[in-house]
Amino acid sequence: MHADPTPTEPLCAALRADLTAAGYTAAAVRAAWGAVPDDAIGRGLIGPALTALAARDDALAVLARLLFLGQPTPVTVADRALPTLTSRGLVDLGLARIDGDDLVPTALVRPQDVDDEQGSGHWWIASDLDEAARGGALPVDHVLGVGGASLTLAGLQLTAPADRVLDVGCGCGIQALRARRVAEHVTATDISRRALAFTELNVLLNGQGGVQTRFGSLFEPVVGETFDRVVSNPPFVITPRVAGVPAYEYRDGGMAGDALVESFVTGVAAVLAPGGVAQLLGNWEYRADADGLERVREWVGRAPVPLEAWIVERELLDPLSYAELWVRDGGTTPGSGEYARLIDAWLDDFAARGVTGIGFGYLLLRRPASGTPTLARYERIAQPVPGALGPHLTEALAAWDRLTAMDDVALAASTLMVAPDVTEARHHAPGEEDPRVIELRQGGGFARSLEVDPGLAALVGACDGDLPVGVLIDAIADLLDVDAAALRADLLPRVRELIFTGFLALP
Known part of the structure; x- marks a missing residue:
């Protein structure tokens, strides 16, 4: 220490x-x-x-x-x-x-660029010496600097203004600083007093106010309080609970398996104000008898207050690859006896629970402002994402709320615009006039690619903000010589999906 x-x-x-x-x-x-x-x-x-x-x-x-x-x-x-x-x-x-x-x-202070909807600038972020500066393995109370995961979560944060934001497991404070750009008040908590000291330093170093630090695990420091937003890059790494395996504070929450993420999901509703949103990164286990995303769905279902959920799995690792990733992360040299011993400890731990894979991804949980939850998406998206997702997530939630309030009659009466980042690709066999495959591709957001039929492709191509959707569908039905009512029943649910995912936009 x-x-x-x-x-x-x-x-x-x-x-x-x-x-x-x-x-x-x-x-x-x-x-x-x-x-x-x-x-x-x-x-x-x-x-x-x-x-x-x-x-x-x-x-x-x-x-x-x-x-x-x-x-x-x-x-x-x-x-x-x-x-x-x-x-x-x-x-x-x-x-x-x-x-x-x-x-x-005895610490690093590194510059970090800031570029979001609030503008461009830079921070200086202090953290503990890394492996290269230390020339060896990290101590268990190591406070991590800005890394890939923290930048990912910072980019995921919603961009809409908020009054009160809670940063759970604040580490060096990067998420608290990011949240402060849109929030009046930020509360940052951690089980590491050293991490809290770095957060306090970074807040002062960057001339920020409105950030308060508190010591404690998960939601214990804020019992009885509610927040408009909760953000967390928690210590979610699955670590064997056996002697001789280092328990790094920055990545190990002290619970077995994926129980730390489970505890967050089932407990966060208590600190969310109505309409409040929680965002975090996490791991979840696939087991011989249970799909990983279905286990997350079950956690959401056990929340004492009903929650909406948008869960995106970005990666799935086998137990050996996962073990190697985190043993190397602690600074243990591959090929050494210690490396092999730690790998065996991880594999034994996974085998004891029948773990066949470990998922990693993004969790967005929302307490409905009123009524029952309507958003429940559990999806796997592996392709690279071109930029920060915060603006896209903010727009998607707003679109979802508007769509939930619209029946099919209202949707058919709406005019839509194709998003400016959407392109279309048509694949023909040589010499054929009609395409065999039509794809819509998204340049921003999650960079989705969708195969569509001629009817939906024609509708998307005609969405220029001029004519209502229903009128366009009727015209396409005449062109394709199909029943207009049947085409509406087929296309309108898919139009809702395209609006939510950002291919189409409501005015």
């Missing part, structure tokens, strides 16, 4: 001033060491970046070595790069120690 950060407003303001003066942004740092070293850093290799910066002693290069790569730096050099804070101030913040003539970082 090691000392926690000790943030204060004056010290964080001084560090912010020095980082700003040095131009310490993600783009500037990447430009300083170049494309190949930047790619190497993504693979845990910092040597090329250190080589690229070796001849430079300007403030940007010094801070990149010290705070991005976690390398000791002479105190005199660090003081020139941190003229407002100084080396002593970095020590007082709990982010470094002085060893002889060197300032030795």
Whole structure:
């Protein structure tokens, strides 16, 4: 164990001033060491970046070595790069120690780009030294910096304004900062006091207010309170509950199997205000007698307050691949005896529950504002997604609510527009006039691709915001020489799906 950060407003303001003066942004740092070293850093290799910066002693290069790569730096050099804070101030913040003539970082402070509907900018995010900076395995109280999962969840967050948001398992605070861009008040909780200290530091470092931290597990710190939105990148990693397997606080919630995600799903309704939405990442087990998504559906059904659910499974791993992923994540070297021992522990744990696979994906849960739940989608979407999904999810929920209030007569009277990112592809055999396959492809959202028949393709192609859907269907029925009523009954349910998924838009 090691000392926690000790943030204060004056010290964080001084560090912010020095980082700003040095131009310490993600783009500037990447430009300083170049494309190949930047790619190497993504693979845990910092040597090329250190080589690229070796001849430079300007403030940007010094801070990149010290705070991005976690390398000791002479105190005199660090003081020139941190003229407002100084080396002593970095020590007082709990982010470094002085060893002889060197300032030795005990944490990283890395720039992070911000680009969403509120605009573009950047943050600085402090977290513990990573494996490359440490030169070895991580301690169990490690506080993770910004990684792939945290960026994914930040991009999933709904973009509509909110009053109160709860961040469960806040870690270094990236989700709390993202939520604060649309919310008046954010409460961030964690079972790690060290994580809470990093969140407090990052909030102050980025000049934010309106974020309160609380210590505790899941919803215990906010019993009796409700929120408009709950967001969580919880410690969902399935870890064997046996001696000798490290229990990393940032990824292990201390429960067996996928019980942590189950507890979140069954308990979150108690802290959601009517109309409130919870979003999280999670794992769920496939077992010999149970499909993984069906198990999640059963969890939702056991919530004490009825919930709407949109669950998207993005990946399915076999037990060995899952074990290897998380043993490597902890810094254990493949091929070593320790690596083999940990893999065996994971496989034994899975075998004891009859686990055949582990799903990973996104969970969106909503407490209906009134009435009974109407949204229940459990789907598997494996294709790459082109960008942040928050705007798409926000639009999809709004579309769902409008569609729920519309009967088929109202829908037929509506005018629709084809979304600007939708394209059509037609596949013909050589020499044939009529296509064998017609596909609609979505450039944004979940990048869905749908095979459609000529009737639906004609309707989508004619949706230009001019004529009502019913009029278009009648015209298509005449063109195809089919019964208009039957065509309406066939197309209108599929039009509802196209509106929800973002191919078509209501005015």
